[in-house]
Amino acid sequence: MDYIRAFWRVFLREITTFGNHKVFYRLSLGLPILSFLFFVILFRSGVPRDIPIAILDQDHSALSRQLSRMLDATPSAQVAYHIEGLAEGEKMMKEGKIDAIVAIPRDMEKDIYSNRQAQVLAYINDINLTKNGLLNKDLQTAVHTFSSGVQIQTLVKKGLSEKEAYDQMMPVYFEKHVLFNPYINYGYYLVPCFMPVMLLIFTLLTTVFTIGVELKNGTAPQWFSTAEGHTLVALAGKLTPYTVIFFALCMLMNTLLFKFLGVPFNGNTTLFFISGLVFVLAYQAIGVAIIVLLSNLRLSLSIGGGYSVLAFTFSGLTFPFMAMDLPLRIAGYFFPLTYYVDIFIDQGMRGAPINYSMHYLGYMALFLLLPLLLQRRVRRVCTEPKFWGKL
Numbered sequence: 001m002d003y004i005r006a007f008w009r010v011f012l013r014e015i016t017t018f019g020n021h022k023v024f025y026r027l028s029l030g031l032p033i034l035s036f037l038f039f040v041i042l043f044r045s046g047v048p049r050d051i052p053i054a055i056l057d058q059d060h061s062a063l064s065r066q067l068s069r070m071l072d073a074t075p076s077a078q079v080a081y082h083i084e085g086l087a088e089g090e091k092m093m094k095e096g097k098i099d100a101i102v103a104i105p106r107d108m109e110k111d112i113y114s115n116r117q118a119q120v121l122a123y124i125n126d127i128n129l130t131k132n133g134l135l136n137k138d139l140q141t142a143v144h145t146f147s148s149g150v151q152i153q154t155l156v157k158k159g160l161s162e163k164e165a166y167d168q169m170m171p172v173y174f175e176k177h178v179l180f181n182p183y184i185n186y187g188y189y190l191v192p193c194f195m196p197v198m199l200l201i202f203t204l205l206t207t208v209f210t211i212g213v214e215l216k217n218g219t220a221p222q223w224f225s226t227a228e229g230h231t232l233v234a235l236a237g238k239l240t241p242y243t244v245i246f247f248a249l250c251m252l253m254n255t256l257l258f259k260f261l262g263v264p265f266n267g268n269t270t271l272f273f274i275s276g277l278v279f280v281l282a283y284q285a286i287g288v289a290i291i292v293l294l295s296n297l298r299l300s301l302s303i304g305g306g307y308s309v310l311a312f313t314f315s316g317l318t319f320p321f322m323a324m325d326l327p328l329r330i331a332g333y334f335f336p337l338t339y340y341v342d343i344f345i346d347q348g349m350r351g352a353p354i355n356y357s358m359h360y361l362g363y364m365a366l367f368l369l370l371p372l373l374l375q376r377r378v379r380r381v382c383t384e385p386k387f388w389g390k391l
Contacts, residue, residue: 010237207287212297267347
């Protein structure tokens with residue numbers, strides 16, 4: 001009962017002092033919600049469409065015009081310019097007006113009807129891997145479809161049926177089934193990592209700030225005495241209001257992802273909710289460790305911000321985790337986001353069995369041991385004046 005009474009005293013003290021610092025409102029409410037809305041608006045379309053390209057038509061024939069129309073009809077490409085030379089196209093690409101040039105050779109139609117190979121060239125801006133991948137895939141598909149259509153027409157004119165012509169042209173048929181993200185939707189791919197990154201940043205920084213303010217203002221002894229000298233009670237009572245806030249924000253984040261952006265959810269709801277709570281608690285535990293070990297508010301905020309941002313790099317979402325060098329893979333294990341992203345993909349999109357995700361949840365829960373291991377350090381920084389008053 002003493003622990004419960006002490007907990008409520010610390011909890012009520014934190015609720016009472018919450019409004020004394022406007023930073024709390026920004027870090028725990030305003031900025032997280034604004035960042036969520038920003039990513040929802042940014043990735044609302046999901047798939048990049050109508051990326052501008054230029055056509056260099058040196059043939060000016062019926063077939064070249066048909067190929068241009070097919071290129072323009074692809075999902076990712078839009079024929080925005082017809083140019084007269086490669087120099088003009090190169091200038092436009094350097095100016096950022098286009099991302100690809102498709103050069104249709106002179107006498108293409110004549111070569112096709114003479115059973116000679118015609119070569120269509122594409123120059124694609126490879127600086128942006130996303131646009132390059134989409135354009136490369138769609139342009140190749142359009143050209144291959146055009147070429148196949150011409151070959152089928154040629155074989156039909158020789159007396160074959162359309163089916164016979166198709167079978168002769170493609171004796172081996174390759175059928176592809178894209179799982180989990182068939183539309184190549186970047187809302188499904190990036191937002192489920194960007195939003196948790198924003199959540200973890202504000203969770204960690206709020207934790208650092210709420211404890212760091214006590215040290216900076218020299219009020220840590222009052223906070224600690226309110227908990228009647230119980231270290232874990234002091235931490236639990238102070239951080240519980242923010243745990244509730246950030247878990248509610250986690251639920252808001254998931255609502256935006258699954259309801260407004262349409263990210264599929266095929267897994268276990270209970271496990272997903274538990275993983276969200278453990279995710280918040282893990283970054284609160286890390287925040288406690290940073291501020292207690294450094295006992296300097298400004299330095300702790302800087303270190304916490306840097307650590308938070310690195311989480312995206314080591315999550316393995318954009319660059320495959322298994323392809324990283326061993327030291328980088330080891331570094332990735334020290335970020336709870338790595339495990340949360342795995343749970344999100346397994347339970348959200350893949351619909352994997354629960355046992356596939358339980359070990360990720362266990363790894364993430366290990367971070368909750370940090371406050372337990374640092375109890376003596378917490379007591380020391382709260383009771384020794386040399387740790388107070390630092391910016």
